[in-house]
Amino acid sequence: MNAPSTMTSAVRPATAAERAARAEANGGEPTLEFAERTPYDAYVHAGTLHTLQQTLSKDPGEMSFLMISQVMELYFGLVRFELRETQRLLGEDDVYGALAPLRRCALHLDGLNAAWQTLRWMTPADFNKFRNLLGEGSGFQSAMYRHLEFLLGLKTASLVRxxxxxxxxxxxxxxxxxxxxxxxxxxxxxxxxxxxxxxELLTRDFAEEHEAHPAVEAAWVAVYAEDTPGNLLRQLGEALTEVAERFDVWRHKHLMAVARTMGAKVGSGGSNGYAWLQRSMARTVFPELWSARTHM
Ligand code: HEM
Known part of the structure; x- marks a missing residue:
């Protein structure tokens, strides 16, 4: 994500004084002439992004399906970035610092979830117009989504295969x-x-899914019992709850989209579809953060 490419070399830093001088020289209008391609394209790679919408059918509905999948992939990548940043800061015991990437993460998840909105037009008949052409292709094969699950503690080793x-x-x-x-x-x-x-919770085999533990639950009960402005762990608990809840919203909206567009038919990725997804959804993100609430 951060790798510099030769294309970004066309983005040249500018100072506030340079910006002011240019605006004055332009008489308030935007700059219209560039020696190379626009700095916007050099930075955003918009030209490249807009070459990636290679649909398989002539059905106009497929474009939204493909592009929304791509938009969601990008969001998955962004959420992963924030989760890793959170891990880095927590590793340095910087709890206050970790609240910022977690807040961004929750907002990105809101954006991700809003993207489902634009697939609501799709009925089974609409989906069937291009579904066969997807072959065995399924979102189940999204490596970036699997990263999110692993980072959030939903670990199923077989899913790397x-x-x-x-x-x-x-x-x-x-x-x-x-x-x-x-x-x-x-x-x-x-x-x-x-x-x-x-x-044993600190030295366990991390490839195994963490099982909810009463000691972790008790720790959260104790954290939440201290109702003071300086209680950073409580703020962390709430920020993590926001992320867990929004991730669940994505899973729920996906399940609803599946129900709307294919009912209980089998999935393109080889599973039995709705029923498999329902089982997958039963796994809880940050389990003790939820169960502790019963004891508060
Ligand atoms: C309405 C259209 C969609 C339908 C009918 C659909 C259907 C399915 C089905 C049936 C599965 C289970 C695996 C299988 O294919 O057998 C699945 C999994 C999955 N799909 Fe979709 N999907 C849709 C849209 C999307 C979109 C837009 C994304 C975004 C990239 C996506 C991402 C995923 C992911 C990440 C999984 C794995 C979930 C898990 O492991 O719990 N799907 N999908």
Missing amino acids: PFKRQDDVYHDLLASLNGPSLWDDVIALLARQGHDIPA
Whole structure:
């Protein structure tokens, strides 16, 4: 995501004084002449982005399906970026700092969820117009979505298998699977901040899905019991709750989109569709953050 490319070299930094001088020279109008391609394109790669909408059919409805999938992929990447940034800051015990990427993450998830809005027109008849051409292609094969699940603590080792033939993707995903999730990092933070967390939770095999633990639940009950403005852990708990809830909203809206466009038919990715997704959704993100509320 951060890799500089030769294309970004056309973006030249400018100072406030240079901007002011240019605006004055332009008489208030935007600049219209550039020696090379526009700095906007050099930065956003808009030209490249707009070459990626390669539909498989002539059905005009397919364009929204493809582009919304691409928009969601980009959001998945952005959410992953924020989750990793949160992990980095928590690793440095910077709880206040970690609130910022978590806040951004929740807002990005709002944007991601709003994208479902533009697929609401699609009936089964509309979907059927191009569905066969997708073959075995399914969002289930989104490596970036799987990163999100792993980072959020939903770990299913077998789900890296589809990517075995894509070296970089596979190894990157394995690293997310085998490394601590954000939830593991939060639990380690709770331990460092004096909460009574059993050692086995800190040294466990992170590729295994974390099972809700009473000690973590008790720690959150204690954190929330302290109702003071300086209680950063409580603010962290709420920020994580915002993320977990919005991620669930994505899963729910996806399930509704599936119900609307294909009912209980089998999926293109080989699963039994709605029923499989419902099972997948049953896994809870940050489980003790929810269960602790019963004891507050
Ligand atoms: C309304 C159109 C859609 C339908 C009918 C649909 C259908 C399905 C089905 C049936 C599955 C289960 C796996 C399988 O294919 O057998 C699935 C999984 C998935 N789809 Fe969609 N999908 C739709 C739109 C999207 C879009 C726009 C995205 C965004 C990229 C997406 C992302 C995913 C992901 C990430 C999974 C895996 C979920 C999990 O592991 O729990 N889907 N989809």
